[in-house]
Amino acid sequence: MAGSLVCCSLSVVADDTANIKIDPISQVITQHKTTILGNKISYQATTGTQPVWDEQGNATATLFYTYYQRTDVKDVTRQPLIMSFNGGPGSASVWMHIAYTGPRILNIDSEGYPVQPYGVQTNPYSILDVADIVFVNPVNTGYSRVLPDKDGKMPDKDKQKSMFFGVNADVKYLAGWLNTFVTQHNRWLSPKYLIGESYGTTRVSGLALELQNAQWMYLNGVVLVSPTELGLKREGPVEAANRLPYFAATAWYHKKLPADLQALDLDDLLPQVEEFTLNRLLPALSKGGFIDAQEKADVLKQMARYSGLSETFIAGQNLDVSTWTFWKELLRDESKTVGRLDSRYLGIDKQDVGDNPDYFAELTAWLHAFTPAINYYLREELNYKTDVKYNMFGPVHPWEREGDKTGENLRQAMAQNPFLQVMVQSGYYDGATNYFDAKYSMWQLDPSGKMRERLSFKGYRSGHMMYLRREDLQKSNQDLREFIQGSLPAPGSPAQYPR
Known part of the structure; x- marks a missing residue:
């Protein structure tokens, strides 16, 4: 493994936490080999920093990235490029980088729990066999930082917010940065894809249109992993009702359902719960305090069967059970709480009483494993x-x-670009961006239904980062691989709608 470092003469910026300088332009290149799905491949890893430029040509920030490119592919113009973002906002690209699509993944057990010694291992399911990948860290994540202005002064907080820290500012500067990256690495002729996780789905949905309209860069696909609402409102009865399928999945996992439901496979149970949610629970919640007493009793009984909660508990919340109380209540009799981002994880609180967990068990476990691994x-x-x-x-x-x-921007990008396809990936045990909300958003993304054949959903038996479970790591990467291969048009195919 050979490495070379290139730096620059631009001004450097201090790390806020340690008064340490970072190079605005840097690059280290290393050569590697790996085996994916039994096939040996060679690839090059480029890690470095690349500036964000304003309209006057001044560097306003520098972004840290890691770029993987196969070196045994003859024609790079036929090799897809995946541009990968995590969320937060404020999260580094570490999660999908060393746990999902990259060639190396952290040491965890088969269900995603941290193990020691810490470190990384080969990812035998990485999509690097079918696509090159760049993992991008937005401003203030990873090693990315704001730069001082031309006078050597750091912009104040309000200025930084207007430049970087908002839905639209984030999309605008990242689109320009991607243009520069694609140009510098000669990838304009390659098929291009965006993948985002959690808030990263907001980011890539906005980028799909911004890249087309402001950078004239057209995509073949967008992948939304554990998506947020994308500006597609889910309020009132819809928000309350949509939680039930997630409750049912979690209760099934922890064996809290009645025996007849517990005996079902999850794939057989969830369609029942979804049908009840749409056709019974949503109308009942819409009636509020004027619901018929018998209808309310019937709905309460079925909600209790599907959620693992008591009728009394549900009635006390007027059928509107929050996720916070669910995480605390489901296993209260066992003195345990369930995780927010992945409800397979268990926590212990100081007291069994109360409405909210003391902490999120899954996040502490993940930071336990990811932090040493990425730094190493x-x-x-x-x-x-x-x-x-x-x-x-x-x-x-x-x-x-x-x-x-x-969300509307993504719909518009799809309408303008007949090649553009979208896939949603969600874990059934994710309580932060639950899978049924993700389905609902996908249904609402294109109300006309004219593009429904270009929208697809994949569900997994894990949580927010569904790829942490080994079985789902394999499945989700294969779904990505098939999505990429299936969204590449035949050579010479025109981007047009048929008459």
């Missing part, structure tokens, strides 16, 4: 050496959320 991997295997702190979660708040039309 970048420095020791990819040879990128810096004393700047790697921000797993960086300072980006308050985040400007006004004007979020990213």
